Amino acid sequence: MSRSLVVTLTCGPEALERMAQALTVATTAQAAGIPVSVWLTGEATWLATPGYAERLHLPHSAAFADLRDALLAGDAVTVCTQCAARREIEAPDLLPGARIAGAATFVDAALADGAQALVY
Secondary structure, three states, X not given: OXXXXXXXXXXXXXXXXXXXXXXXXXXXXHHOOOOEEEEEOHHHHHHHOOOOHHHOOOOOOOOHHHHHHHHHHOOOEEEEHHHHHHOOOOHXXXXXXXXXXXXXXXXXXXXXXXXXXXXX
């Protein structure tokens, strides 16, 4: 059985430490060769749009844009369909490597053999 990691990030700039932790865990797993899927929900959906992560800063943390870009390079970033719609975010608004998908796709990823799901 192969391992994979599904990370759901639910917060925005009101919880930068949680956001940094989720992105750091995901990129660390990715760097170790573990398949990673990061789901952005709620205010976290903005991370998949240009310029957003560049405005965020947390002392003693890797740059949010660098963490995001590593995940985008691995095609690991998915934005919740409903969350995107509520914010009027459409596929052309996303950075390359990000996609919009719904609950059925999330359930498939979270219930795959060997998957470990984390929520931040």
